[in-house]
Amino acid sequence: MIDAKVLIEKAFEAQKFCYTPYSNFNVGAALLCADGTIYQGCNIENAAFTPTNCAERTAFFKAISEGQKEFTAIAIVGNKEGVKAGEGDFCAPCAVCRQVMAEFCDLETFNVIIAKSTEEYMERTLGELLPLAFTGKDLK
Numbered sequence: 505m506i507d508a509k510v511l512i513e514k515a516f517e518a519q520k521f522c523y524t525p526y527s528n529f530n531v532g533a534a535l536l537c538a539d540g541t542i543y544q545g546c547n548i549e550n551a552a553f554t555p556t557n558c559a560e561r562t563a564f565f566k567a568i569s570e571g572q573k574e575f576t577a578i579a580i581v582g583n584k585e586g587v588k589a590g591e592g593d594f595c596a597p598c599a600v601c602r603q604v605m606a607e608f609c610d611l612e613t614f615n616v617i618i619a620k621s622t623e624e625y626m627e628r629t630l631g632e633l634l635p636l637a638f639t640g641k642d643l644k
């Protein structure tokens with residue numbers, strides 16, 4: 505596994521590209537694939553609100569649409585516009601993003617890094633963030 509700090513830096517880099525005229529809440533994500541490739545994502549809002557895509561799902565959909573199938577970790581940073589780096593709060597992934605992660609990631613091993621800065625972050629497995637997950641296994 506690459507250093508969490510590297511992935512957090514990539515998430516901050518992606519955050520700069522967010523399109524958030526409605527919430528002014530800026531999120532960046534960096535998704536590490538098993539082959540070492542990193543996909544970055546930002547949140548992309550819409551005047552109709554519901555088409556809005558979270559940063560995490562942007563990163564996942566980019567990766568999946570380019571053939572990636574195995575995922576190791578995701579770093580997430582998010583804050584209201586104007587908050588200085590490191591002074592924001594933790595931005596945990598929304599429930600929809602957790603469900604999308606559960607579709608493609610191992611609940612026991614996929615690592616979710618929720619960061620305020622490269623110095624201050626928490627790490628949780630996907631299973632810790634989505635207990636009693638409903639997945640494709642339930643449909644068999």
Ligand SMILES: O=c1ccn([C@H]2C[C@H](O)[C@@H](CO)O2)c(=O)[nH]1
Binds near residue numbers: 531601
């Ligand atoms: O984990 C999260 C939480 C929220 N958002 C986005 C969606 C919307 O654009 C804005 C406010 O909810 O933040 C994300 O991208 N990821």
Ligand SMILES: [Zn+2]
Binds near residue numbers: 559560597598601602
């Ligand atoms: Zn989300």
